[in-house]
Amino acid sequence: MKRLLERVCAVPIKKEIVIVDDGSTDGTSEVIREFAVARVDDPCNTIRVLVHDRNRGKGAALRTGIAAVTGDITIFQDADLEYDPSEYPRLIEPILSGDADVVYGSRFAGWPRRVLFFRHTLGNKFLTFVSNLFTDLNLTDMETCYKVFRTETLRQLHLTSNRFGIEPEITAKIARLGCRVYEVPISYHGREYWEGKKIGWRDGVAAIWTILKCALVDDQGNADPGFTTLKRLRYARRYNTWVWSQIAPYVGNRVLEVGCGIGTFTRFLRNRERVVATDNNDQYLAIVRRMLGSFDNVEVRHVNWEDPSLDGLRAERFDTVLCLNVLEHIDNDEAALETFATLLQLGGCLVLQVPALHRLYGEIDRALGHYRRYEEQELRRKLIEHGFTVEEMRYFNLPGVVGWYLNSVLLKRRTVPGIQARVASLLVPWLRLEKYLRPRAGMALLAVARKTSDQPHSTVPFQMTDTADH
Secondary structure (H helix, E strand, C coil): CHHHHHHHHHCCCCEEEEEEEECCCCCHHHHHHHHHHHCCCCCCEEEEEEEECCCCCHHHHHHHHHHHCCCCEEECCCCCCCCCHHHHHHHHHHHHCCCCCEEEEECCCCCCECCCCHHHHHHHHHHHHHHHHHHCCCCCCCCCCCEEEEHHHHCCCCCCCCCCCHHHHHHHHHHHHCCCEEEEECCECCCCHHHCCCCCHHHHHHHHHHHHHHHHCCCCCCCCHHHHHHHHHHCCHHHHHHHHHHHHHHCCCEEEEECCCCCCCHHHHCCCCEEEEEECCHHHHHHHHHHHCCCCCEEEEECCCCCCCCCCCHHHCEEEEEEECCHHHCCCHHHHHHHHHHHEEEEEEEEEEEEECHHHCCHHHHHHCCCCCECHHHHHHHHHHCCEEEEEEEEECCCHHHHHHHHHHHCCCCCCCHHHHHHHHHCHHHHHHHHHHCCCCCCEEEEEEEECCCCCCCCCCCCCCCCCCC
């Protein structure tokens, strides 16, 4: 243990070392404490020691350590000499360069690698294969100890495994979170069982169970309902593509996106001449920046649309304001419509999608921060009063009404169930048909309104301030 800690401290990076003693009984606790005391004045290493009163397993130890870390990047290090800390700089490079949220060190892509158990290697590769099958990642070494994270990303994972099931659980949840994952080849100096290696066939069975459980159950209990819903809807790819196909003809080259969320539709805008994607949630904005940071034509900006400033936005000469599932989050929606009209060029388009039907308002709406749902005539009136001419307005997703009413009104759930998000993609053929049937009800309203007047029919006082990220 002391040799490992000395190697970690020798890495030329200023760092905090959080050591979790998982109920050891072989004198390790004394070695750790003595080492921490001896390094108390070390300018490059701050050492913290946390102790479990009994052995609870690797997963429990990692959860304890995660709760205590304060740095921007977190590296997992087993307390043995199988992995070489001198490789830290190479492991953190994809994160420092802005390319990755998570980095795995692959034992099967690097060298030198100690030659050991063939069947153990087969087991590792089989578990990686099964994990990849359910996560749709193409990792070569899911079970590796060396996992490196942006700490903000790591804190978004709701981890529950106590033993070695923590490895596939982490992998499943970073995949579900949509993290950018990189692999880096590492050396590996494996141990034999007489040297202290603990993992066995029972842990392999537990890992398969964890993979299946994580594939079937989304238990991100620490995520807010809005984030959970956005994640689930992002993977309704056919549905999102269909929505985009309906609005794309009206979207110009200079676009203001109101409420970009986690970038579900911002991605479709990446080839436009100028895009300003806005939201008031810094967690969402960080995701969009990482996703689209390489596109010079896309600016990601913090704007609170309850009380926005027009500084820097008036001169943009937007020909499109895209507002998908956001207007219902704004208390004074008429003031927001007036602001959108102010920012649009004459002849520009406002593209809106809002939740429909007052009688569907329920617990999911409250959890998501919805002030209201809309009826067609109500929305049409508000648009006309603020200088818009409505070119298109229709209800869509009539089958979704049943699921929403059941989950939100009757069962009082607080998030959109994952199965309902997946079913949305299966309904795309019906949604195409709805365009011609034009049902008189639906779960959402799609509206396209063109700014035809600089003088709205009504004036709503609106005080504006905000902060902008550059």
